[in-house]
Amino acid sequence: MMFNTLLASTIIALVATLSTVSAAIPGKTGALISTTRYCIFLPPRFGDEVAATLHRARVYCNRHIPSAPGARILPTGFIKSVHLTRNTAAGWVQITGRIDRRKYGLKSSDDGGQYDIEHPDGASYAGYRYFVEFVEPNENIYCLRVCKHKRHCPTDRPTRGCKEVLGGDYS
Known part of the structure; x- marks a missing residue:
């Protein structure tokens, strides 16, 4: 009896977890783990403008991260700084910092744009239900x-x- 109760509790917890965190979509699922293991969305091709490609953006990580399948690797030197803030009580983690737009061919005239769970299509971050990201090349x-x-x-x-x-x- 105790085993059945434990099994039922485990199954309920698993279903609850799966229903709140979307499945990883290759190239559309990022990860934010630490200042040394993170991903961001960027335009799909070198030199593309941010706002013009919001729906087609891809995930780029600073290294291979298993929870971000199909992610590309960020160009060397693109991310210049990473500052992490974590609010465990509220359930969020944030990174902010500087980029070198030239390393990905972004233009100084590009005002950038906002990525979130609707832009690009199918976008998500492993372990989190929501995200908001801005890339501002200008x-x-x-x-x-x-x-x-x-x-x-x-x-x-x-x-x-x-x-x-x-x-x-x-x-």
Whole structure:
């Protein structure tokens, strides 16, 4: 009897977990684990503009990460700094920092754009239900927050950018 109860509890917990975290889609599932293991979305090809390719963006990681299948590797030197903030009580993790747009052929005239669970299609982050990311080539900055709860990943201000929407350290 105790075994059946334990088995039923385990199955219920597994179903609850699977229903809140989407399945990994190759090239569309990122990971944010630490300052040395992370991914961000970028345009699908070198030199593409951010806003013009939001629906076709791909995941790029700083190294191979099993929970981000099909991710490409970020160009060497593209990410210049990574500052991590974690709010365990609220269920979110964030990285912010500087990029070198030239390493991916991004233009200084590109104001960038916002990636989230709707842009690109099928986008997600392993272990989190929501995310919001900005890449701003004109400012040479980026930011990413992954969240357990929607209220901590604001997606209603797509033109406001990193500093206003997520704050953080951009040194």
